[in-house]
Amino acid sequence: MSQKPVLESAGLDGWIVRLFETIDEGNLPWLSALSHRCEHAFGGALTDLVPSYTTLLVVFDPITLTSSEARAILCQVLVDLEPDSGVQDGQVHELPTWYDISVGPDLPRVAEHTGMAVTDVIEVHSQRTYRVFALGFAPGFAFKGLIDPRLECPRLDTPRKRVPAGSVALAGRQTAAYPTETPGGWNLLGRTSARLFDREREGFSLLRVGDQVRFVSVSRETFEREGGSSKPMELES
C-alpha cells in the first residue's frame, strides 16, 4: 500500500475505508484481505461489506456497536494488513461472446473512435484477461478492467433505454456485460451466452470482486447452442 488508509464516516452505521486513490488491479488483493479481516473482526455485528475500486464500505449494526467502536475495530484490522495472496489467482471465467453488429451495434462507433478496424476491436477486446473491480449499477453487473488503452471510448451521449441481457460493452477503460435488461450508456460490442445473474445459483451472481474474466469470441452457432439469444437490438427512436 502506497499510502496511509483513510477512514471516512458513512453515516450512523458505516465507514468507508479508503486504501487507494486510483484504479489499479494491484488494489484487489488488499481490498480482499481487508474484507476477510472485517468478517472475522465484526462477526455478527457486520451488516454489509461493499468493496469497490479503491475503497471498502463497512456497514455494521448500530445497536451492537457505536461508530467509534466500529472505528476502533477498523483501526485494529488495518494494523499490519497484508495483501491476500489467494485473490491473485481468483476464480477465472470465460464468457463465450458473439461479437456482431446485430447485437453489438456500437462496434462501428468504437472502430471509428479508435481508428481501428472492427475485427481489430474484437481481437484486442477478447485478448486480455480482466479483473472485476466492483459490482454495482444492477445486481451482478461487474465493472472490469482495464481494457487496452487503444480501445478507450467514451460512453454514449444519450444512454439507451433498454440494453438486452448479456450485452458486452465498454466505456472509458472498463468493460462489462449486462446481467439483465436495463437502461445503459456503454458501447455495445456483442453478447455473451453466460448467465451472469441466475436465481438457481448460490448468491445469484456469477462474478465477484477480484475474479478474472476473459471474453472468448465465438460464432453465432456456438453462442446460440450455449443458450444465447441472437435477437437483434430493437431500433430505438
Added chain:
Amino acid sequence: MSHREKPQPSIRVLRAGPLALLQDSGRFGVRHLGVTQGGPADLYSWAWANHLTGNPWGTANLEITFGGLQLVAERDLDIAIAGADLGATLNNEPVPLWQRVRWKEGEVLAFARPMSGLRAYLAVCGGFVAEPVLGSVASVVREELGGFSGKGCKLAEGDQLSVHAGGKDFIQGSMQASQEARPDFSQPAVLDLLPGAQIAHFTGRSLFDAFNIWWQVDDRADRMGVRLIGPKLHCNIRSLVSEGINLGGVQVPPDGQPIVLLNDRQTIGGYPRLGSLSPLSASRLAQCLPKQRVRLVARGHESALREYRSFRKQFKLGRDNNVML
C-alpha cells in the same frame, strides 16, 4: 414458520393503485453482489405498524405509496396502519391510524390519496406470507427481487395475499401509538445530516447554503433517491472513483442539486457527498411530497445514535432478520 398454522389466502386486491409493495426490514449481506438494500422507505412508520399488530421486528408489511389501493378481507383480520394519512376507509368509514383495528371479512379497505405524508404501512397480525429471495421478501421492482411473487412485482389487481394464521397467539405490545409518536408529515421537515465523506471539499458559501436555506423536494423522487431543489452547491471534486454508498447518503452531482439516497439506491456511486442523513431523517424525507420544504441540520453521531437506539428499544431491539454474509 413451523410454529404457525398453514397460511391461507386472506386478502384480495380489488384495485392496485400506483405502488404497493411488500417490505420487510431489507435485504442485507448481499450488497457486494450489486443487490440493493430495499426495505421500508419510512422505517419508523413501518416499525410502528408491526409493533401495533404484535408482529416481531422484521415482519413484512405493505408499503402503500400515494394511495389508490383497495383490498377486501376474506376472513377477519387485526391490522394497523401507520405512516401517511392516505384517507384510508373501511367500508367507506375513516380508519383510525396508528392503532390496531379489526378488519372484518368482506369489508373493503380503501386508500384514497395523500392527505399528509406519502407512504402508509399496513401490517396484519401474524404477518404476510412470502418466500424470501436472497434472505428477504423486500420488494425491489428494478431488480425483480422479493415481494409475493419473488420477482419484485408491485401489487396487482386480483392478487391474493396470504397471512400467517394463528396471529392472535402472539399479540403483544401497545394497541395504539401515543400522540407524540405520530409525526405530522404536513409540516416542513428538519433533517439531521451527519457530516462526512467529502464535506470539506465544498465551498464555504455552499456549506452555508446547505444548512441555512429551505430546500424543496423535487418531483424526481422515488425509492432510489430524493432530489432537492435549491441554490447550486459547489464541490471542488466533481466526481470520485465509484464507492459503496450507504442509506441516507447526500450526494451532489455536478448540477449542484443534492440527491438523498434511499433504500433502492444503486450500491456504488461516484458523486461527492456532504454526509448521510440519520436513519430516522431518511424515514422522514420518504414521507415528503414534491414541493414540500426541508431543512438540513448538522448533527453529531452520538446524539443521532442515542435517538436511533431509543427508537429501536421500543421494539425490543430486534436484529435485522436476515443478515447473510
